[in-house]
Amino acid sequence: MKFIIKHEIKGRMRVHLLQNRMTFGQADTLLYYLSSQKLVTGVKVREKTQDATINFVGDREEVIRALKAFHYETAKVPEVYLKNSGRELQNEYWEKLVNKVVMRMGSKMFLPVSVRSVITAIKSVKYLWHGVRTLAKGKLEVPVLDATAIGVSIFRGDFETAGSTMFLLGIGEILEEWTHKKSVDDLARSMSLHVSKVWMVKDGQEILVPADQIQAGDEIVVHMGNVIPFDGVVTAGDAMVNQASLTGESVPVQKNAQKYAYAGTVVEEGELTICVKEVNGGSKFEKIVTMIEESEKLKSNVEGKAEHLADRLVPYTLAGTGLTYLITRNVTKTLAVLMVDFSCALKLAMPISVLSAIREASLYDITVKGGKFLEAIAEADTIVFDKTGTLTKAEPTVAKIETFCDRSEEDLLRIAACLEEHFPHSMAKAVVDAAKKRNISHEEMHSKVEYIVAHGISTTINGHKVIIGSAHFVFEDEHCVIPEGMEEKFAALPEEYSHLYLAIEGELAAVICIHDPIRSEASAVINSLKRTGISKVVMMTGDSERTAKAVAAQIGVDEYYSEVLPEDKAGFVEREKAAGRKVIMIGDGINDSPALSAADVGIAISDGAEIAREIADVTIGADNLYEIVTLKAISNGLMKRIHKNYRSIILVNAGLIALGVTGMIQPTTSALLHNTSTLVIGLKSMQNLID
Incomplete structure (x- = not known):
């Protein structure tokens, strides 16, 4: 592409494109292309003047090379992005x-x-x-x-x-x-689908592939807690599906063989195999627009x-x-x-x-689904945080693996990653990432996977029952035992980490120690929220009392609750509301969904579980928690x-x-x-x- 640099300062340049005229589609294509460059932090493209203003970090020469390499004909832009850009509406x-x-x-x-x-x-x-x-x-x-x-x-x-x-x-x-x-x-647009990868059924196996490779007629599997990325007919499975994004009704409906499933709806329980009928998300966008315009939200x-x-x-x-x-x-x-x-x-x-406040919030990567939620945030006096993935970083890591059987660490991590890759949670992601870093391949080798919310995962591998999850799930619900002679090693597990327990055939096989560092801004955010009118800050977690107490003391919450189940979080929110308090709930997982729904305002983290984002009234970016303070200030x-x-x-x-x-x-x-x-x-x- 030919262009001239009209103005430039450090980290910012304005270029003029040398072409006769620029269409809306060309402007959006260039915007998408530049926004996808790793050094670019912000872009504005003006089709009338044929100018582009680019904010970037790092080497300016790399940005210039990207501009020179750009061609409208070869740039790959999702059709939905072009169709729903909004540029034509503004003009x-x-x-x-x-x-x-x-x-x-x-x-x-x-x-x-x-x-x-x-x-x-x-x-x-x-x-x-x-x-x-x-x-x-x-x-x-x-x-x-x-x-x-x-x-x-x-x-x-x-x-x-x-x-x-x-x-x-x-x-x-x-x-x-x-x-x-x-x-x-x-x-x-902010509520439209942003699904990058899906599980496709091929030769009887589930394979994780990019969503843009899916064609009409392909079969995909959607697991519990995940969004349905395409319209299609259910060919196998039985699930309860939340269709609030299309109908406005939060009560889930049952989907099984031969029933039609809609893009953007979320599997609350069970799983579905769907034959894809429609891969273009434009109809989804139009349905959302209609729903919003008709909704009192x-x-x-x-x-x-x-x-x-x-x-x-x-x-x-x-x-x-x-x-x-x-x-x-x-x-x-x-x-x-x-x-x-x-x-x-x-x-x-x-x-x-x-409406201008909603627009302004979107500039800070905050999606607000209606004006009444801004009003409720302004009136709120109580805020409840989930811990994992919310107050702690969204990317916990595996610190070490303690083995309790004769299998190797690599073999046990392979089994754990094979199970965890199906389900959206920061702990699961940590296990999958650890396997990837060690170059451990973990092809599907299990039977049907069953996910028990806030507890863990159960399946069968080579005829052996395998479970992974919390201590409560493994030892109390499933009655697994510590191998004989390993009690002392189990008692000496490092306390500074969160623990994920893997058991095979009723015996503990490994404990995966997860390092889940607290967000550096967590304490400052809580102090800032108190200055904006929040009088009570609460932390709730499924972790042990020991871990919860340490985190609560470090970040300065008023109250904390440990080893809680999803219904415990929702029950707490309901009790606070009954006492006359206005409650904000912030979470990122499937287990947070009941509390997000029960709160006056539910806020989900953008890279959390799809069902959490679907149910929540507000979605914030995962980069830092200061967006909550910004949201409160806007409200x-x-x-x-x-x-x-x-x-x-x-x-x-x-x-x-x-x-x-x-x-x-x-x-x-x-x-x-x-x-x-x-x-x-x-x-x-x-x-x-x-x-």
Whole structure:
């Protein structure tokens, strides 16, 4: 590709592409290509100017080489990415806004007053008809007020005031629709599938392959806790599937042979073998958009209150108009009151504030599934953390393997990795990674794998029962024993590690010691959360009392609970809510799902189990926990902005009514100032809450 560097500072360059024009697809292709380069930390591509701004770390020459090697024809970009980029939507609404302003200014400059008056009268029919229809339903709501203000202005021959009112109302409608659609699309894209690898059935074996290699007609296996990556027909298995992403209903449905499974739904229990019918995820995106637009999840309580308050104020505005006329007998003063109402600003500013906050959160790699969750986060006073993969690093490692049988470490690790690779958990990933680092291959050699949530895994290998999991699962549930003469070695297991127990035929075979370091930022994050209004921080873990106590003391939580089961976490959350507290739950595993669902706000870690992300109301990136503090700051800032908007709307409009009644301003001026203030408040509501 040919380009020139227009501007450059350390870690950032702006390049201009030497081509005649750039399409939306080309802009998105270049954006995807550059974003995938390992040195690039951020990219913006502007198709109108054919410029790309690139933020990077490391060697600039490598970035330049990547640009030189780029060709639209050879760049591989997922079809779904191009289809759902949102770039065309943004351009569409920008053009709508510009066209409306240009048409308004052009008509005032070039059309005679008589022609403008006819055009204004024609345009007013839409507003008048809407007002009449609303009134015919027995409702005194905002459309009635708009229609009255426009109708009275036209009746008096004041076409300029009527035109200005309709112009500003139209601008407000475009801005609100634009912000809403963009926020919905951004949210839907963040909820769309990001499955990189799947288990494909080939020659009777399960093989892990890249998702983009799957074709219609292939068979895939989806294990418990994983997302179904493609639409298809179930050919084998029996499972309970959570379809909340498509239907909004959290109650799982049973899927077995011959039933249809949908991409994006999650297997809560059991496993399924699916014959793939549809590999394009575009339909999934469209379903999510529809679900979001129809769902009340986007509505926070303050938005609902604003809409209801706006409609409830209409009769008072009309009554005030009538009272002003009775007292003053002055039509001009009466119209000054009619031209001002509180409802326009209330209905415009509040939804824009909420949707802009959701958009801003996405800039920090935070996905919020609705405005009401931001409100709940602002009100929250209790936060519950899972330990493993949340307060500790998302990538624990195997520190050592203690053997309790005559098999080698390599052989035991091979067995453990063969079982653990099927299930999404940070501990399982540590075992699989350890095998990979030691170049230990672990082909499928077991029968059907059974996963017991929060306990472990059970299967059969060469006719021998093999289990791996927690001490509770291995020794209490499965009644496994320590080999004779190994009791002293077992008692001397290092206490600084978490332990994963592997047993074969009822006897302990190995203990895998997992080093699960606490996130360096954990303590600082907890302190920061307390400063933002959180009064109670709790840690819950399935680990031993010894491990839990040490971690709790190090990070500074108020309470901790050890050796808990999924139902224990959910039960704790329910008890806290019953006591009148607002609870946030943060977790990453299948075992956290009940508590995530029970909390006022469930927050999942982005690289955790798919079912946790599906059930959660918010998803944060896995890089660091400071995103939780950022989320709390955005939520608190949103509520402050909303309350400030309330005060500003009341103050400004009350002032305009007072000026109109006293005759200090004319109705035209009153309408212009009212609509201008509404627009200003709406635009300010679109600004970021965090600088």
